[in-house]
Amino acid sequence: xxxxxxxxxxxxxxxxxxxxxxxxxxxxxxxxxxxxxxxxxxxxxxxxxxxxxxxxxxxxxxxxxxxxxxxxxxxxxxxxxxxxxxxxxxxxxxxxxxxxxxxxxxxxxxxxxxxxxxxxxxxxxxxxxxxxxxxxxxxxxxxxxxxxxxxxxxxxxxxxxxxxxxxxxxxxxxxxxxxxxxxxxxxxxxxxxxxxxxxxxxxxxxxxxxxxxxxxxxxxxxxxxxxxxxxxxxxxxxxxxxxxxxxxxxxxxxxxxxx
Numbered sequence: 001x002x003x004x005x006x007x008x009x010x011x012x013x014x015x016x017x018x019x020x021x022x023x024x025x026x027x028x029x030x031x032x033x034x035x036x037x038x039x040x041x042x043x044x045x046x047x048x049x050x051x052x053x054x055x056x057x058x059x060x061x062x063x064x065x066x067x068x069x070x071x072x073x074x075x076x077x078x079x080x081x082x083x084x085x086x087x088x089x090x091x092x093x094x095x096x097x098x099x100x101x102x103x104x105x106x107x108x109x110x111x112x113x114x115x116x117x118x119x120x121x122x123x124x125x126x127x128x129x130x131x132x133x134x135x136x137x138x139x140x141x142x143x144x145x146x147x148x149x150x151x152x153x154x155x156x157x158x159x160x161x162x163x164x165x166x167x168x169x170x171x172x173x174x175x176x177x178x179x180x181x182x183x184x185x186x187x188x189x190x191x192x193x194x195x196x197x198x199x200x201x202x203x204x205x206x207x208x209x210x211x212x213x214x215x216x217x218x219x220x221x222x223x224x225x226x227x228x229x230x231x232x233x234x235x236x237x238x239x240x241x242x243x244x245x246x247x248x249x250x251x252x253x254x255x256x257x258x259x
Contacts, residue, residue, distance in 0.1 A: 023055055030058055040066050044073035049081055060086040064093025071096040078102070083110070085119045092123025100127045107135065114144075121150040128157025140174055148174050148182045156189055164195035175201065183208075184216045191220035196228040203232035206245065214245060222252030230256055 026046055029038070043063045047056065063070045071094045078087050083106055091099040103124050110116045121139055124131050131154055139151025152174065159167055171186045187205065190198050202224075205217035218236075221229045230253060237249035 023052060026051075026055060026059070030062065033062065038062055038066075040069050040073040043070075044077055047077055049084060053086075056084070056086045057089065060090035061093060064090035067094050068096060070094045071099055074099070075102070083116060083120075085116070088116070088119045088123050092126065095126060100124065100130065104131070104135075118144075118147055118150060121147065121154070125150065125153040126157070128154040129161065131158075133158075137170070140170065145179045145182055148177065148179065149185055152182070152185045152189060159189060159192070164193045164198050167193060168195075168198055168201060175205065180210050180212050183210075183213050187213070187216045187220050191223045194224050194226045194228070199224060199226065199228040199232045202229075203236060206236055206240075206249070215248065218245070218248040218252050222255055225256045 040063060043059055043066075047059050047063075049056070051059075060074075063074055070090065074087060074090050074094060075098070078091070081087065088103070088106075091103055103120050107117060107120045107124075110120060121135070124135075128136070136151055136154045136158070139147050139154065142148055142151070152171075155167075155170060162170070167190065171190060174182050174186045177183055183205070187202065190202065199221060202217045202220050206214050206221070208214045208217070218233075221233050233249045233253040233256075237246055237253060240246045240249065
C-alpha cells in the first residue's frame with residue numbers, strides 16, 4: 001500500500017469514527033431533553049440527511065413537538081433539504097396551520113411518488129376534519145393497505161360531521177376489501193355510530209370468511225347497543241350455522257341486557 005493510500009484510509013477511518021461519536025453525543029443530548037429542554041435552533045443545526053435514519057427521525061420528532069416554535073425551523077429545513085420523510089413527519093407533529101397548508105400543497109406536487117404521498121397523508125391525520133374530502137376518498141380507494149388505513153385515520157377526525165348513511169357510504173369500499181386490518185379499522189369507526197343501515201352492514205360482516213373480521217363485527221354490534229343492533233344479534237344467534245359465531249351473537253346480546 002502506498003503512503004498516499006494509507007493516509008487516505010486513515011483519514012476515512014478517522015472521519016467514520018468521528019461520525020459515530022457525533023451521533024452518540026446527539027443521542028445522549030436527546031436523552032437529557034427532559035432535564036435540559038432542546039432549542040429549535042439547535043435541532044435545526046444538528047439535523048443532516050447524512051445522519052442515520054433513526055437519529056434523523058428522533059431529531060425531527062423533537063422538533064415537531066415544539067409546535068409553534070418548531071415550525072419555522074422545520075420550514076427552513078424543508079427549503080434546504082426538500083421533503084425528507086422525517087421532515088414531513090415533523091410538519092404533521094407541530095400542528096401548525098402553515099404546516100398543514102404546506103402538506104396539502106406538497107401532496108398535489110407529489111403526484112406519482114407513492115411513498116411520499118403516504119408519508120404526507122399520515123402526517124395530515126390530525127387535520128382530518130380540514131383535509132379536502134377528495135383526499136380522503138383517494139386514500140380509501142387506494143389499493144394499498146397503508147393508504148387505506150391512513151384514509152380511515154383522516155375519516156376518524158371528520159366522522160362527527162357525517163351522517164350515518166354518509167359515513168357508511170365512505171366506508172363501503174374498504175368494508176369490501178380483502179385486507180382484514182383495513183376492514184377491522186372501518187368496523188371500529190362505524191361502531192361509534194348507530195342507525196339501522198350501519199347495524200345491518202355490520203351484521204353482514206358477521207358472515208365473513210375471515211374470523212377476525214367477523215369477531216370485530218360482533219363486538220361492534222354489541223357496542224352500538226340499539227334496538228337495531230339487538231335485532232341483528234338476535235337474528236344471527238338464531239340463523240348462523242357456525243356454533244362459535246352463534247355463541248358470539250348470544251354473548252354480545254346478553255351483555256347488552258346486563259347494562
